[in-house]
Amino acid sequence: MKNQLPVAIVTGASSGIGLGMLLALLKADYCVVGTSRTISASSDLKNLSNLKLVDGDAGKKETAVAVSRTAIENYGRIDLLVNNAGMFLPKPFTEYTENDFELMIATNVASFSFMTQQVLGPMQKQKEGHVVSIVTTLVNQPIRGIPAALPVLTKSTMAATSKELAIEFAQDNIRFNTISPGTVRTPMHADGNIEELSKLSPLGRIAEISEIVDAMFYLQGAKFVTGENLHVDGGAHAGRW
Ligand SMILES: NC(=O)c1ccc[n+]([C@@H]2O[C@H](COP(=O)([O-])OP(=O)(O)OC[C@H]3O[C@@H](n4cnc5c(N)ncnc54)[C@H](OP(=O)(O)O)[C@@H]3O)[C@@H](O)[C@H]2O)c1
Numbered sequence: 001m002k003n004q005l006p007v008a009i010v011t012g013a014s015s016g017i018g019l020g021m022l023l024a025l026l027k028a029d030y031c032v033v034g035t036s037r038t039i040s041a042s043s044d045l046k047n048l049s050n051l052k053l054v055d056g057d058a059g060k061k062e063t064a065v066a067v068s069r070t071a072i073e074n075y076g077r078i079d080l081l082v083n084n085a086g087m088f089l090p091k092p093f094t095e096y097t098e099n100d101f102e103l104m105i106a107t108n109v110a111s112f113s114f115m116t117q118q119v120l121g122p123m124q125k126q127k128e129g130h131v132v133s134i135v136t137t138l139v140n141q142p143i144r145g146i147p148a149a150l151p152v153l154t155k156s157t158m159a160a161t162s163k164e165l166a167i168e169f170a171q172d173n174i175r176f177n178t179i180s181p182g183t184v185r186t187p188m189h190a191d192g193n194i195e196e197l198s199k200l201s202p203l204g205r206i207a208e209i210s211e212i213v214d215a216m217f218y219l220q221g222a223k224f225v226t227g228e229n230l231h232v233d234g235g236a237h238a239g240r241w
Contacts, residue, residue, distance in 0.1 A: 005050065007031045007075040009067055011058050011115055012085030014039040016186030017134060020209035021082050021216060026050060028217070031075040035067045036085065058085035059106030061114045068118035078122045080220060083112045083133035083158070088188060093149040100150060108154035112161070120169065129174040131165070132216050133158045137180040137233035143200060159229050166227035175226035177219045181212050182233030201234030202241040 008025045012018035013034030019042075022034045026048060034045065035054040045053060052070050056063030071078050087107045089100060116131055123129025138148050139156045162176040169176070183189065183197045183206040198205045215232045219225060231237045 003031060003075045003077065005029055005031050005075070006079040007033075007071055007077050008080040008082065009033045009035070009071055009078060009115070009119065010082045010084060011035050011067075011111060014042045014045075016188060017181070017184060017209055017212050018082070018084040019044065020213050021084060022051075024210075024213045024217070025080075030080070031071075033067055033071045033074075035063065057106075058111030058115065060110075064111075064114035064118040067115065068122070071119075072122060077126055078119045079126075079129060081115060081119045081129075081131045082216060083115055083131065085111050086134060086155070088136070088148070088151050090146055090148045090151065092147045096150050104150050104154045108151070109157050112158050116165070120174065123174045124169075124172045127173050129172075130220055131162070131174070131176045132219055133162055133176075133178045134212070135159045135178045135180045135229065137182045137231055137236050139180060140229075140231070141233075141237045141239075143236075146200075162229075163227045170226065175219075175223075177226060178229045179212060179215045179219070180229055180231045180233060180237065181207055182231075182236045183207065184209060184212055201236050202238065203234030205234065207232055207234070 008030045010018050010022045013022040014036040022032055025032050031050040033052045037057055039053045040055050052074055054067045054070050135155045135158050139152050159178045162178050166176040182201045185206050211232055215230050
């Protein structure tokens with residue numbers, strides 16, 4: 001099928017940052033495939049044009065295959081993948097269970113790997129493409145009082161592997177970048193104390209979803225930027241405050 005519009009895939013697109021990305025990409029005239037375990041039930045996303053929804057667990061290869069196939073069969077190409085699906089499970093390190101490890105590795109590491117593998121074939125044929133993955137600023141700047149070794153263990157692999165892939169696929173003109181947010185106002189923090197969370201950034205507030213979306217559009221337009229990790233964290237990665 002011939003399609004003149006750019007095409008994006010967004011994982012974890014039913015809520016929070018992913019939903020913000022999906023809606024902003026549609027507004028910017030992208031065709032979008034959005035995926036999450038329950039996305040087809042989302043009332044926000046009913047009957048929107050240039051949008052296809054795929055339900056599935058991001059940790060399973062079969063979901064990545066279905067999502068990529070949906071993009072190609074409906075829109076003919078894949079210009080941008082946003083690896084956003086992810087979990088945050090803060091706990092003292094010694095309390096993480098075997099189940100926690102399996103869940104976090106599937107959701108944060110396997111999802112990044114399987115989905116990225118599936119888009120590379122089409123992007124190599126196009127000789128162009130871009131993969132943006134959502135990490136966390138805690139990878140570069142852990143914070144006392146927020147024990148998050150397992151999120152850091154799983155998310156740091158995304159940042160490091162993106163740099164590796166930026167080198168491996170540069171000859172195909174495929175770029176890899178990551179965004180490291182501080183705390184963002186999403187349903188993930190629905191029960192959070194915003195006043196306390198605001199103290200986790202030198203600028204003294206949490207981020208809005210639109211600020212993460214802006215970072216993604218900056219990277220998407222910055223054709224000479226690859227292997228970059230863009231912090232959107234009010235300066236938290238810069239040092240002590
Ligand atoms: N919010 C923050 O402060 C913050 C800070 C740093 C990094 N991040 C990262 O940003 C990303 C988005 O966070 P958010 O705050 O927007 O989260 P959110 O509002 O809780 O949304 C999470 C999304 O991921 C999907 N998801 C979760 N597990 C999944 C799985 N196994 N398979 C498929 N989809 C799955 C959820 O949909 P379903 O339930 O339908 O599957 C939902 O669409 C995450 O990777 C998170 O680690 C967030």
